[in-house]
Amino acid sequence: MKKRSAFRTFCAAAVCVLCVTAVIPFVYILWLSFFGGGAFTGLGYYDVFLASPVYLLRFWSSLALAAVIALGQLAVSVFAGYGFAKYRFPGRRVIFFVLMMVMVLPLQVTLVPNYIMLDRLHLLDTYAALALPAIFSPLGTFILTQCFGAVPDAISEAAALDGAGVVRTVLSVFCPMNKSGLVCAALLSFLDGWNMVEQPIAYLREFESYTISVALAYTPPAGTTVQFVCCLLVLLPPLFLFTRYNTELVEGIALAEIKG
């Protein structure tokens, strides 16, 4: 009994230490956003939120880009996942295997081929160069294939008997049944789009087009307080999404794991 309670205490202490270690960087950024210059000052917040619209405009453009990527990937993944889960066509396993291989490839491996492809399509130095490769990323397809695969075939047969076509079956039957999978796929693709660093540097030429995650590195040296405030600004969308949809995210990942 004593051994068990000592072990539990040790686990609790270890978890506390891990939590504190994880939270400390954010607290440090928050602290430095007020005390970066030595004394307490709110001028960093004034410079970012009121003095000039450059920071907020870049925040909104990055948010719009990440939202487009998330919605685009969701639209593609829903139908691709349904196809992989419910249709038996020649080469299905091979194609799915290739998809998974592409998914586990490091981003740096595909940067140059993507650059060449985008250059030939005359999409370099446009936001389409960031959005299109991300929209067709295989992660969402993988997650939704697992989620849709867990739905019994009898459901789709019943929907077909009621006169529903493929699109109607997917949108009105499968999607409502797999909300957690959809949220998980959307959330992860949003985070990919929000945190992208290499792609803007590789595919965009003008600083004005850089997303906020990249542009932060170009803050003037005298503006370290501004940089910390921008860090907090960049933190807001992922923080909101995780707080609001953490249950669905965990369920979606768990569902994909069970059937993987």
Added chain:
Amino acid sequence: MKKAALCIFSLFFLLLVFCTAVSFLVEDWMTPDVVAVKGMEAEDPFTKERVPVCPVEAVRTDENGDFVLEIVEEDGWQTSTRAVRRNLDHCRPLSEDNVTSPSLSAYAQYIRFSSKPVSDGARVRVSGASESALGLVVMRLRDPGAAAVKETLARLGFRVRESAGDAVLAETESLSAPFFADEVRALCAEQGFEVVEAFSMRDFGELADALPLLAAAGVLFGAAILFWALFCRAVRSGSTARYALWIGIAAALFGSVAVLSLTALPSSVLPQRHILDLSHYGAAWSSVCAALQSVGAASLADPLRQKAAAAFWLILTGYALMLLFFLAVCVFSGRRKHRRRKGKHFATK
């Protein structure tokens, strides 16, 4: 937890939207207007070489020595027209009006006058042809006993209406918009006396005219926050009115920004660093009132005081009414909930 997250982040969202819109206006208001002068080349009478020169009025001095503020087009985060400090090493006069230094460029533009002090790296707006109008200028002189100050000011186009101690109230028909205190100081310095401070009563009048509009914008912003608070109540209770409340939030925010966009704040009366520096406004207002008091023209400040008072009462009344409305909604909805619960209780019995 999810509802709390929705409420908190919806507040962040509406604040970010509001700040994005207002920051355009604040940046425009706070950008000082400057009169630019081009660098030139002139022949050095000693070395007979062509050297870069700039007018004497463009040279400024502080504890670190002489410098000029060059107007450059920056890129990156600082994309815009900005003033960059260039220290003048080995600066020497070339003629009565020009100075030369190896740090100067014959192709650059330098700030000659500015509507308010400009710091290194600050965004500036090069002023075009400015309109001139009749206006009053309040000045504080370093040496008011200097000989023939009135006559000298009259020669410069300033008709002295009242003067007492170091304060002078003068009328001019060529009051520029925007007002350049630097220009007044430079003109008077050429005539041998120093102007410590110069204020345009027209600019202060414009600021006072803007106060009720700023108050109205503040009340509308408060209305947006009120709608947000009602939204949070609706989220907690699961009411469908929460979607309709966003229309109220959007309308209030739009109204606030629209009112702010009608406001014109002259940069000469605004602080140098940030627009919310209330101590600057207090100090400037005290200086003007003290100068007007000493020349016996304190009544000139009365219309400005009335507008400030109107703005104060507008804000106070607006926020008081909103608070009463919010309390009334809370009490009314609380009573309705209580009646519903009572009704259910009797129904189950």
